[in-house]
Amino acid sequence: MATTANFSEIDMPGQARSTRSVAIVTGAAGDIGRAISLRLSDGHDVIVLADLDGEAAGRLACELGEGRFVAIACDVTEAASVAAMATAAAGLGTVTTLVNNAGGARAVSLQETTPEVWRRDNALNLEAAFLCFRAVEDMLKESRGSVVNIASVNAVGIFGHPAYSAAKAGLLHLTRLIAVEYGKFGIRANAVAPGTVRTHAWAARARANPQVFEEAQRWYPLQRIVNPEDVANAVHFLAGPQASAITGVCLPVDCGLTAGQAELARTFSQSSHY
Numbered sequence: 001m002a003t004t005a006n007f008s009e010i011d012m013p014g015q016a017r018s019t020r021s022v023a024i025v026t027g028a029a030g031d032i033g034r035a036i037s038l039r040l041s042d043g044h045d046v047i048v049l050a051d052l053d054g055e056a057a058g059r060l061a062c063e064l065g066e067g068r069f070v071a072i073a074c075d076v077t078e079a080a081s082v083a084a085m086a087t088a089a090a091g092l093g094t095v096t097t098l099v100n101n102a103g104g105a106r107a108v109s110l111q112e113t114t115p116e117v118w119r120r121d122n123a124l125n126l127e128a129a130f131l132c133f134r135a136v137e138d139m140l141k142e143s144r145g146s147v148v149n150i151a152s153v154n155a156v157g158i159f160g161h162p163a164y165s166a167a168k169a170g171l172l173h174l175t176r177l178i179a180v181e182y183g184k185f186g187i188r189a190n191a192v193a194p195g196t197v198r199t200h201a202w203a204a205r206a207r208a209n210p211q212v213f214e215e216a217q218r219w220y221p222l223q224r225i226v227n228p229e230d231v232a233n234a235v236h237f238l239a240g241p242q243a244s245a246i247t248g249v250c251l252p253v254d255c256g257l258t259a260g261q262a263e264l265a266r267t268f269s270q271s272s273h274y
């Protein structure tokens, strides 16, 4: 798959290419990916916007600032495409951060999940993170860098979208696998598990039920849903030096959803304090 970056534009006078720190954000053209990319520009010299939709990534690079932001068309479910993206990223500097953010869900229930959908959701939400990590692991060893995997509350509870959820649960395990096996190289691996975020991924559900976000927020202890910037802030923290002793964890960014539900606590306790 062709890259959309014009590498001649990213020459930074006075800074050798090898000393530039590069963050790769997959699915960067989506709403959460965009926020993460912007946030990681604090702490990285170059942000690779890797997305299946190369044109959207290219538009985002133009908007955020070509040079610091470099669009690369990449299908993270295809090993050859991931390898080409990793090679292009290596030409920009040293990868210090990989954010496996590309993801998405198809079937909403097990009863409508075909084997094909099961495999595709696993390829995008689990296997792709493995492919991307293996493709850049040598650079992460060199930089003693880190991986942040974007999981979901669906990784730890049942909220619909079964194949996606099983894949996200696997992604948490992949996070721990990397943390334990690669810790000796100084590589850290962590995950964030967002709750509901209003993004394009919700477009069909929001069309079917325009009240879907209002209905969702009553289940959240903070009585609101999550913003892309909330996720981006957590990623920035986990990728940065303040988290240098943190590896193998999953940080929920879910406005309290996985802590419990006040309505249920009210029923169980018969206390109006909830």
Ligand SMILES: NC(=O)c1ccc[n+]([C@@H]2O[C@H](COP(=O)([O-])OP(=O)(O)OC[C@H]3O[C@@H](n4cnc5c(N)ncnc54)[C@H](O)[C@@H]3O)[C@@H](O)[C@H]2O)c1
Pocket (backbone or CB within 6 Å): 026, 027, 028, 029, 030, 031, 032, 033, 050, 051, 052, 053, 074, 075, 076, 077, 100, 101, 102, 103, 104, 124, 150, 151, 152, 153, 193, 194, 195, 196, 197, 198, 199, 200, 201, 202
């Ligand atoms: N939106 C939510 O409520 C929510 C909640 C929890 C977790 N998440 C997770 O956050 C991440 C981002 O989700 P979002 O809501 O911003 O989604 P989105 O649909 O807005 O963006 C997803 C991006 O991934 C890209 N993409 C899809 N397939 C790809 C592929 N094969 N290779 C490369 N790029 C590909 C798309 O082109 C798109 O730009 C996902 O991993 C998702 O599972 C989202």
